[in-house]
Amino acid sequence: PTTTHRLRLRNAAQVVCISSTGQEFKRGKDMNDLAIKANASIVVAHDGKIAAVGTEEELLKLDWYKTATFEKDVNAEGKSILPGFCDGHSHPVWAGDRVHEFELKLAGATYLDIHKQGGGIGYTVAQTRAASHETLEALLTTRLNRMLRQGTTLLEAKSGYGLETATELKMLQVLKKAQDSHKIDISATFLGAHSVPKGSTPEEATKDVLEKQIPAVVAAREAGDIYVDNIDIFMEKGIFDYTQSEAILTSGKTCGMCINFHGDELNYMASAELGAKIGARAISHLEEVSDDGIAAMAAQNVFGVLLPTTAYVLRITPPPARKMIDNGVLVALGSDFNPNAHCLSMPFVMNLAAVTMRMTLAEALVAATLNAAASVNKSDLHGSIEVGKWGNFVIVDDPQWTHVVYEMVDSPVGGVYVKGEKVV
Ligand code: NIG
Ligand code: FE
Numbered sequence: 557p558t559t560t561h562r563l564r565l566r567n568a569a570q571v572v573c574i575s576s577t578g579q580e581f582k583r584g585k586d587m588n589d590l591a592i593k594a595n596a597s598i599v600v601a602h603d604g605k606i607a608a609v610g611t612e613e614e615l616l617k618l619d620w621y622k623t624a625t626f627e628k629d630v631n632a633e634g635k636s637i638l639p640g641f642c643d644g645h646s647h648p649v650w651a652g653d654r655v656h657e658f659e660l661k662l663a664g665a666t667y668l669d670i671h672k673q674g675g676g677i678g679y680t681v682a683q684t685r686a687a688s689h690e691t692l693e694a695l696l697t698t699r700l701n702r703m704l705r706q707g708t709t710l711l712e713a714k715s716g717y718g719l720e721t722a723t724e725l726k727m728l729q730v731l732k733k734a735q736d737s738h739k740i741d742i743s744a745t746f747l748g749a750h751s752v753p754k755g756s757t758p759e760e761a762t763k764d765v766l767e768k769q770i771p772a773v774v775a776a777r778e779a780g781d782i783y784v785d786n787i788d789i790f791m792e793k794g795i796f797d798y799t800q801s802e803a804i805l806t807s808g809k810t811c812g813m814c815i816n817f818h819g820d821e822l823n824y825m826a827s828a829e830l831g832a833k834i835g836a837r838a839i840s841h842l843e844e845v846s847d848d849g850i851a852a853m854a855a856q857n858v859f860g861v862l863l864p865t866t867a868y869v870l871r872i873t874p875p876p877a878r879k880m881i882d883n884g885v886l887v888a889l890g891s892d893f894n895p896n897a898h899c900l901s902m903p904f905v906m907n908l909a910a911v912t913m914r915m916t917l918a919e920a921l922v923a924a925t926l927n928a929a930a931s932v933n934k935s936d937l938h939g940s941i942e943v944g945k946w947g948n949f950v951i952v953d954d955p956q957w958t959h960v961v962y963e964m965v966d967s968p969v970g971g972v973y974v975k976g977e978k979v980v
Pocket of ligand 1: 821866897
């Protein structure tokens, strides 16, 4: 009997599997083992999942392979194939832009200076509150399409430019529409505590999130109006402190959301210690993380989602990625796409991670695939090229995969597949 399949990618110079043993994530030195297969092919079944990966010799040992047919049979000679990139942190739903603030920051203003004057998140909140669903949907779709062209196939995406119930729900509804229709898979995060709204205090804002926003989000989720996977907060000096952060994050967790939050970014806040204590899945930024925080995160398997674009645009010291990896923290990467750090490209993020945070190329790739997928609990289907996972791939127009990080700005992404279908 013949079996038919959706796709075969044939005889690639390198297939970078990342794992070949079904690992949920990689830690420490193991991040440098990419399970690369030379001169290998990949078969994707009609359900969009990988059916086989290996050299021709290995594949011919599978009885079904000998007589299999392929709807699309693509010669990948001279190319390398990576899993689709996974972006562990983004803010892709907002209206307006902040290019005027980019100029102020280049002239020396700090992020918190601008924030205190009502710019920054406050500026974007006003624009996003005023924008219609349709406007936000159109902006989001354009951004997702651009991310897809750079190889992103899984994205963590936050609300957080409403700071009140109606706009936070609007953002999550806009995300749901993309979750239901776009090729990029999305993990949605509720970030009602992204800032303290104008005219309010941190205490009042915390009360609003706890008593109004979280119940409304839970009700909307139960009504099938939105999806929400994670709860986030901006834990920062002058924004939400330790106690307020703990209250909001644990309330979200009680309602079935995974804790995945902004911490220890511009000031040390004991965010890593808090995250380890309350069972966070992930903490982002960590530029100012302490040694105790690093040890606590490693011991509790809390992902550190590192965002090299932030340090780059704000000209601050990047997080201690080397120390974190060497001490056993599970490290992932994210673009942090937002009006402050306008980056849609995971190849650029990996380049920055390698150059500015001293990660090896292999570590950067694992952090931008398997580990980022695991940070949002999706490495069962994303983040490596293994049988049973989605057929999501980045084709690199070079026999050495490292070119996707090495070649700056115009990265050699020659094609992108989602569930075995060519989408770029
Ligand atoms: O991850 N730090 C807080 N949140 C974002 C910035 C959001 C904004 O400035 O609009 C971040 O960098
Ligand atoms: Fe962020």
